[in-house]
Amino acid sequence: MADGFQLQGRHGKSRVRVSRVWRRPAAAGGDIFVEWNVAISVVSDCLPSYISDDNSAIVATDSIKNTVYVKAKECTEVVSMEEFAVILGRHFTSVYPQVSEATVTIVERPWERVVVDGEPHSHGFKAGVEKHTTEVIVKKSGSLLINSGIQGYSLLKTTQSGFEGFVRDRYTLLPDTRERMVATEVTAWWRYPFEHVSQLPSKPFCFTQRYQDVKKVLAETFFGPPDVGVFSPSVQNTLYLMAKEVLSRYPDISSVQLRMPNLHFLPVNLSSKENPGLVKFADDVYLPTDEPHGTIEATVSRAISKL
The missing domain is CATH 3.10.270.10 (Urate Oxidase;)
Known part of the structure; x- marks a missing residue:
């Protein structure tokens, strides 16, 4: 409640584009490469920032963006984008006391391994068509919702x-x-x-x-x-x-x-x-x-x- 009005807000960062390569020898199937377009939205108790000049509870959207790259770096083992979305959601709901919920949406640009002379290339990829998508909602209580899909x-x-x-x-x-x-x-x-x-x-x-x-x-x-x-x-x-x-x-x-x-x-x-x-x-x-x-x-x- 603020000044007699009901206020519900959320904020985040959209169109955070990140690529990740996991290096593997050709004998193990070659490199793994992904390109993800990430959107993060958090529900946060930062009412004073809306009704006054107090921004002390805001997690800056630039920090939210930077977190995507930090977590991508920390994933030294191959992860699916659903797993990556859960990692991000758990981070925001556990690190920041004021954040009660995080929604992470990821759309993957489809890069497919190239086949040359009948053999999968160890590090060559070509753009595909249909896109893999996911939306993950994580709450501070640990409640979880994972939806995945296809577009196009x-x-x-x-x-x-x-x-x-x-x-x-x-x-x-x-x-x-x-x-x-x-x-x-x-x-x-x-x-x-x-x-x-x-x-x-x-x-x-x-x-x-x-x-x-x-x-x-x-x-x-x-x-x-x-x-x-x-x-x-x-x-x-x-x-x-x-x-x-x-x-x-x-x-x-x-x-x-x-x-x-x-x-x-x-x-x-x-x-x-x-x-x-x-x-x-x-x-x-x-x-x-x-x-x-x-x-x-x-x-x-x-x-x-x-x-």
């Missing part, structure tokens, strides 16, 4: 998709079809079950491997077997099956949220009086467009989840 995961199949039997009214122009292209750019978030820092495994949990696992399962479920595929009656059904498969395979994930815009490929038909069949669509020529696009999203969790 583009998937497309040229057949084995349809959409029919939907609501038809006087505004409906879209025809039923059992043959269409389907494309999307998946944004996925999944929650790990660790609710307190004491629940983190004593043996490091490989968040990075689980990210790769989830990405693989999402694609496999979307596409189906490589020779015949799998029919998708709607993006909604495909989304549910993708999330369900992740939960079925990995008991250490408690919920999955997927956002899958339906990026349209419109059939092209061109005609004129002189040439009525200039381009006659036969499931071959399309106009790609993502404006406007359909938006489909859902969260799937276990029946016993506390979400």
